[in-house]
Amino acid sequence: VTPGPCFEDFDLGQVRGGHPPRVLTSGDVALYLAFTGDRTWMVGPDTHQPGPVHPLLLFHLAFGQTVPHVSANARANLGYAEMIWHRPVEVGEAISTDSTVIGLKENRSGKDGIVWVRSRVRVGDDVVLSWVRWVMVRKQGTARTPWFKDPVRPDLAAAVSPTALGTPPRAPSLEGARQRDYAPGDTIDHPARTVVTTAEHRMFTRHALNNAQVHFDETPDRPSLVYGGYVWSMAYAAAYSGFPARTGIAAVNSGQHARPVFAGDTLYAQTRILAVDRLDDGAIRAVRCRLLVGRNQAPDPQGESVVLDLDFWERVAT
């Protein structure tokens, strides 16, 4: 058993935390750019500050803060919902993350159970990002824990309401990055293919403070298993080509890492437009997207190639 909580350690309503705050630095920003090449963050700073931190960089570093109190003994990361970036975070701000237990369900095997948590990332007293995730966590023992006979599953929204989206960062002024139009049903294939190298995915994963040994172990016959967050970030960076006016992911309605990715694999990304939310004057406020990532081939939702299936709201500058 790794240091950290087992299934028996979680109680409904419990607030778990304790990771020291982490200051977001210009070193983190430079590394994220080197890892992903994602140009979304290049929003024009008015001052000599490096400006807002990429929403996914914020997510990864906050996620790392929850591993010791949520998922150190996880068997699988099952899903995400109700993830909202409430306001942009700037270089120099320090984040702290805690997690409230909102659901528990013991598995029939008696060896593990599912834990639902709502994690909140704060800068001072401001909640800047929050999400629900559920993970399968192993038990310390195998005797049934009687008080789990009535499992508690939280009510989760099928999608975040576009009116609940947070403050967008300042709009980019990049020439040529004008808003295009989007319509439900559109499919955008992103030309960037990402070949995963061992060195890059490991550095990305360590930087996010994710130290699960499975991402580092390898043998001549079995390459290392890639952290799902790396796949997420690389696919999102590839999707820039379809959204040159985007200001950054604003909310995740649901997300699943459907299949594993290994060092040496090539990632293919495709976006499907699910909905377009417009202001009264017809201008686009947000676009609901489904980002599909295929392993070693284009993603086919009916086939076996999909490794990531992400339903999210994208903000685009008007």
Place this chain on the structure above:
Amino acid sequence: VTPGPCFEDFDLGQVRGGHPPRVLTSGDVALYLAFTGDRTWMVGPDTHQPGPVHPLLLFHLAFGQTVPHVSANARANLGYAEMIWHRPVEVGEAISTDSTVIGLKENRSGKDGIVWVRSRVRVGDDVVLSWVRWVMVRKQGTARTPWFKDPVRPDLAAAVSPTALGTPPRAPSLEGARQRDYAPGDTIDHPARTVVTTAEHRMFTRHALNNAQVHFDETPDRPSLVYGGYVWSMAYAAAYSGFPARTGIAAVNSGQHARPVFAGDTLYAQTRILAVDRLDDGAIRAVRCRLLVGRNQAPDPQGESVVLDLDFWERVAT
């Protein structure tokens, strides 16, 4: 067609820009050091600031700002001239880059043309770096554009005058890094050999915001094509061994990426001294160098191995 200008979009005298400013950070400096190991920037700071940014790091990050308004649809990067670093730039300063169209020539094929631009990098109102480059840009259509019947080629200096060189950074005080003497005709072989790994050249290229897909695509049979700027920086770092007292490249008289480099190649660097510019008291002000880089063998200007041929002024501390 990639978002960005085609040949028809360029007009003589036009000023193109629009990329948001980019603040140079200590994260950028640390990454450049990890990528290249170039110790030139280690000039002694008087204060607790990280000090001046390496001139080539400044160049790469500024070059990335010109891609959307100059070369997003380029077929080839043909050459450089009149590149001058006017003054050192410090960590924390924000750069903005625009480009003035100074030459246009449609190609006979009707499919593309050559565009000459003078790009200027500014910190506030100061021009801190400027250069001329010419690129072959594809056309949107193939019908001849009549007003290009008289091509305009700019007059370019064969070399930057040493009296036009900018302010050098503070001199290094590294023990043992004393000035040696240089004489025209001297040849210096640099012992450092650089094997290009996929992970390193891709991270370097992404960090510079160069997202040309050709640098990332690879198949088992065809490794990825390396960004010319990576070759430039790695060869310049290797050349440190011949110029331990250098304060950094001051001007580029001409530069060509003569042949492609691929991941897995080994780079060999050699410097030839072209001229030595002296002050009235005989002290060296600047050394004019020709940096030749060979692919998988020592560079031979008469042979097929040269991948980079760079004619530049180097400042050395006295």
Place this chain on the structure above:
Amino acid sequence: VTPGPCFEDFDLGQVRGGHPPRVLTSGDVALYLAFTGDRTWMVGPDTHQPGPVHPLLLFHLAFGQTVPHVSANARANLGYAEMIWHRPVEVGEAISTDSTVIGLKENRSGKDGIVWVRSRVRVGDDVVLSWVRWVMVRKQGTARTPWFKDPVRPDLAAAVSPTALGTPPRAPSLEGARQRDYAPGDTIDHPARTVVTTAEHRMFTRHALNNAQVHFDETPDRPSLVYGGYVWSMAYAAAYSGFPARTGIAAVNSGQHARPVFAGDTLYAQTRILAVDRLDDGAIRAVRCRLLVGRNQAPDPQGESVVLDLDFWERVAT
């Protein structure tokens, strides 16, 4: 001969230095985290500053400052002793390093000799880190230097006294990172295995300003030789699993890189508890550890697999 001192250039009592100060930045911290994943430094900052720099990052960057004045012409790095981190160093502080010659012994071959130096790392007037190391340095000529007939070997402590340890950084508050108990004779096998990739060890080494060509040269038959400091840092990061409450290495009693490591090797780490130093109330002040690293197998002190053997004091939060 590389620029830098040969054996004849060292005199007893001489103070050598001259490297420009290096400011420790948040870029350095982010890179060290990406390279090693070492979470020791995540001590809770009270303010919005990134906080103390990892003691081994401080060591590597300071060590790099001594290469030009100590070991540019070294044949081998023979050992360390009396290494003490006197106080934590924060991001934004600038370090300068000099070295006093405290021992000299010419080798019988007449081709080289052993130099003992005590290096001191300063922030302003504060000595923040110091160590003794001895290296074999080649001679410029082969004629015996008569005044070396009486070799001078410094008296070195077998171990640093626990009462001489410096100020620890603020204690981590990571949940679950409570102090366990340690007893002399305990052996802790660390589950993390580190496969060394070319890209990662080279970037680490360049970032530390170690430009010894042997770490970069490779052929299809012979992978590059890994900088000993990389092995040290990766093994120390792996050892975190046994010391979740550690506040960072406090002193090195002795250290040897017993055998070479090459790109592609896998590192195995094990800690043996040598002694436990307690305060009057029985609380642990420091734990004396022996960190053994094996190449491609678990380390066996009687066998041929040990590549690093490090005897040091570890501070753990109470």
